[in-house]
Amino acid sequence: LAPAVLYSGLSAAQHTFVWTKDGIPLTATGGSITVTEPGRYSVTAVNRTTGCEGIASATVGVSSIATATATVGLDFHNNQTITVSVTGGSGIYEYQLDNGAFQDEPYFTNVTEGEHIVIVKDKQGCGESDPIYVYSLDYPRFFTPNADTYNDTWNIKGLRDQPESEIYIFDRYGKIITLIKPSGAGWDGMYNGSPLPATDYWFTLSYRSSDGQMKEFKAHFSLKR
Structure with missing residues (x-):
């Protein structure tokens, strides 16, 4: 327990003062006391002139920073969540995502795709955790290959560090349009040198999930012109 001063x-x-801890008298006689042990502290103060007496009490508890981990919900889910688990601590904690406001709930919803930083802080002022880095995996719902440098290609950039990942893109009839890799430039909306029409396209992705297993995911996205 870090030293705490009671005033x-x-x-x-x-005034004269009598301090006690859990009902046991202490040697302190001043108007304040420094404590290093948890317990119920009380002080009885007597006015030297009037003899009036007053009593005040305070409880000093033990608090320590936790060991925290953060996990992301289902990959590619429409409402991505991050859940924080705390072990080994004895305090009351609050939680922060990406330098936002601290909150009491150990979870965050509607998390965007990409890397995020979680911090756990002890409400009693006993410090905060090291940054916890987590990655929320998602895919673009559309792209606009109109050469304006914004959303001109479609890819799942969150998997760019997985050279084994592959994405097959199909048209609505199941015809393979192209094979791309997240580590590459992505799909530009072309097929055999010609632009494809604005419509929905489907894809099949093979990737390594956070549990280390190779998985397959299928969904669709829109090409807009």
Whole structure:
């Protein structure tokens, strides 16, 4: 327990003080006391002139920073969530995502795709955790290959560090349009040198999930012109 100072708020020149811990008298006689052990502390103050007596109490508890982990919900889910688990601590904690406001709930919803930073902080001022880095995996719902440098290609950039990942793109009839890799430039909406029409296209992705297993995911996206 870090040292904590308890103040009576009264003048030692005008009052006498008797401090106790869990009902046991202490040797301190001043208007404040520094404590290093948890317990129920009380002070009885007596006015030297009037003899009036007052009693105040405070509970000092033990708190410590936790060991925290964060996990992301289902890959590619429409409402991505991050859940924080705390072990080994004895305090009351609050949670922060990406330098936002701290909150009491150990989970975050509607998380965007990409890397995020989670911080766990002890409400009693006993410190905060090291940054916890987590990655939320998602895919673009559309792209606009109109050469304006915005959304001109379609890819799943969150998997660019997985050279074994592959994405097959199909038209609505199941015809293979192209094979791309997340580590590459992506699909530009072309087929054999010609632009394909604005419509929905389907894809099959093979990737390595956060549990280390190779998985397959299928969905569709829109090409807009």
